[in-house]
Amino acid sequence: MPEKAKKKQSSRSKRTKTLKVSNQIPPKRRREIEKALDAHEPSRPEWDRLSGSKQHRFFGKRIKPGTIRQIEFPLLDVKLGDSWPTSVTIIHGRRPGPTITITGGVHGDEMVGQVAASLLAQNVFTGAGRPLDPEMMAGTVRLAPVLNPPGFTRQMRYFPDGRDLNREFPGTEMGSTTGRVAHRVLKELITGSDFLLDLHTAARGRDNLPQVRADLAHPPSNRVARAFGIEVILDSKGPKGSMRRAAADLDIGSLTYEGGGANLTDHEAVQIAIHGVLNVLRSLHVIPGNAARPKFRLLASGSTWVRADEGGLVDLFVGRGSFVDAGEIIGRIVDPQRPSESADIISPLRGIFICTANNPIVTPGTPVGHLLPVNRGIKLIRKGLDKNTNRLIISGSTGEPIWREDFEVEEIMIEGEWSGGAVDAEWQRDWPTPSEKEHVEASEEEDAD
Numbered sequence: 001m002p003e004k005a006k007k008k009q010s011s012r013s014k015r016t017k018t019l020k021v022s023n024q025i026p027p028k029r030r031r032e033i034e035k036a037l038d039a040h041e042p043s044r045p046e047w048d049r050l051s052g053s054k055q056h057r058f059f060g061k062r063i064k065p066g067t068i069r070q071i072e073f074p075l076l077d078v079k080l081g082d083s084w085p086t087s088v089t090i091i092h093g094r095r096p097g098p099t100i101t102i103t104g105g106v107h108g109d110e111m112v113g114q115v116a117a118s119l120l121a122q123n124v125f126t127g128a129g130r131p132l133d134p135e136m137m138a139g140t141v142r143l144a145p146v147l148n149p150p151g152f153t154r155q156m157r158y159f160p161d162g163r164d165l166n167r168e169f170p171g172t173e174m175g176s177t178t179g180r181v182a183h184r185v186l187k188e189l190i191t192g193s194d195f196l197l198d199l200h201t202a203a204r205g206r207d208n209l210p211q212v213r214a215d216l217a218h219p220p221s222n223r224v225a226r227a228f229g230i231e232v233i234l235d236s237k238g239p240k241g242s243m244r245r246a247a248a249d250l251d252i253g254s255l256t257y258e259g260g261g262a263n264l265t266d267h268e269a270v271q272i273a274i275h276g277v278l279n280v281l282r283s284l285h286v287i288p289g290n291a292a293r294p295k296f297r298l299l300a301s302g303s304t305w306v307r308a309d310e311g312g313l314v315d316l317f318v319g320r321g322s323f324v325d326a327g328e329i330i331g332r333i334v335d336p337q338r339p340s341e342s343a344d345i346i347s348p349l350r351g352i353f354i355c356t357a358n359n360p361i362v363t364p365g366t367p368v369g370h371l372l373p374v375n376r377g378i379k380l381i382r383k384g385l386d387k388n389t390n391r392l393i394i395s396g397s398t399g400e401p402i403w404r405e406d407f408e409v410e411e412i413m414i415e416g417e418w419s420g421g422a423v424d425a426e427w428q429r430d431w432p433t434p435s436e437k438e439h440v441e442a443s444e445e446e447d448a449d
C-alpha cells in the first residue's frame with residue numbers, strides 16, 4: 001500500500017475510534033442486532049384475530065370487548081396509610097389483538113407523558129369514530145398516566161423514600177417502598193402486555209429533543225422503536241433497574257420516549273408523543289390507517305456530553321435539535337462578578353444536540369448539551385432542518401393537533417353567488433380541440449339571443 005494511502009487509512013480509523021459514529025451503528029453491534037432479529041421466535045404466539053374476542057383482565061377486573069373502563073390501581077398493598085391509587089384506563093377493542101401499555105409520570109415532575117397519556121384517554125380519542133374507538137380496535141390499550149402519584153403531587157422526580165422508580169425494577173414485595181411499587185407495577189400492569197411505551201422528559205434543568213430509546217437487538221423493541229415514526233433512535237438497553245429494561249427481559253417490546261423537560265407541558269413534545277403512539281398502534285394494526293414514517297432515522301450508538309469548563313452563567317446559542325459543526329461556538333459563559341471576562345463553549349464535533357441545558361447556572365463540569373455526533377447522511381439531515389433556527393424538525397411536530405374538537409374550528413363564511421357557471425361546470429367535458437373549439441363557439445353563438 002502506498003505511504004499516502006496508508007496514512008489516509010490510519011487517520012480515518014483513528015477518527016472512527018475517537019468519534020463514535022452516531023447514525024451508523026458499529027459493524028459489531030449491527031451484526032449482533034441482525035443475528036438477534038434472524039433468530040427471534042416470539043415467546044408468545046402472534047395474536048389470532050379470528051379466534052374471537054375475549055374479556056380483558058386487569059387487577060382482578062374484567063373488561064368486555066368494545067368497551068372502556070377506568071380502574072383505580074393502588075401502587076402499594078396496605079390496610080393502613082396511603083396506597084397511592086392511580087388511574088388505569090383500559091380501552092379493550094372489539095376484536096382480539098396485542099396489548100399495548102402506555103405509561104407516564106414514572107418521574108413525578110415529568111409532565112409530557114402524563115399529559116399525553118391523559119389526552120389519549122379522553123373522548124376526543126376514544127369517542128365513536130375517533131382514533132381509539134374500542135369498536136374499531138383490534139387489541140387493547142392500557143393507559144397509566146401517573147405512575148408516581150406522590151411525586152406528581154410534590155412535583156418531584158423521586159418517591160417519598162428518595163428512590164427513583166426507574167432504577168428499582170423488577171423490585172420485590174418485601175423490599176423498599178419504591179421497590180414494592182416497582183414489583184406491583186411490573187406484576188400487574190406490565191406483565192400481560194405485548195408492548196410498553198414509557199413516556200418521559202429530560203430531568204430538571206434540561207430540554208430533550210423528542211427521541212426514542214430502545215434495545216435494537218431485542219426484536220420486539222426494535223419493531224416498536226421503528227414503528228414510532230421518529231427521526232432519532234438511541235440504541236441502548238436502558239439503565240439497570242429501569243422499567244423498559246425489566247419489560248424487555250420479559251420479552252415485552254419496550255421503548256422510552258423522551259421529549260421536553262421536567263415541570264413543563266411542552267406542547268410540541270406532547271404532540272410528537274401522541275403521533276408516535278398512534279403510529280405504533282397503526283403499525284401493529286390495532287387501529288386502522290397507515291403509520292407515518294420519517295424521511296430518515298438516526299440510529300445512534302454513541303453520544304457525547306458537552307460540559308462547561310468555567311463557572312458562571314451560560315448563554316447558549318443552541319437548543320434541542322440544533323445542528324452544529326465542529327469548532328462552532330455554541331455558548332458563552334460570563335461571571336457577573338467579573339463582567340469584563342467571558343469564556344466560549346466550543347462544539348467538539350459536528351452533530352445534533354439531542355438535549356440542551358435550560359438552567360443557565362454552571363460550574364466546571366456541568367453538562368450544557370448532549371451531542372449526537374453525525375458524519376453520514378449530512379445532506380439529508382440538512383434538508384430536515386428548520387431554515388430559520390437550524391434545528392431538526394421532528395415528524396409529528398408540524399401537523400395540527402388531532403385532538404382539536406369540532407367546536408374549536410373557526411368557520412369563515414364567504415358569501416356570494418355561483419356566477420359564470422355552476423361549480424362543476426369546467427369538469428363536465430374535455431377541453432375542446434381547435435376544430436371542436438370552432439364548433440363550440442359557433443353553437444354558443446347560436447344559443448345567444
Ligand SMILES: [Zn+2]
Pocket residue numbers: 106107110200201202
Ligand atoms: Zn424520566
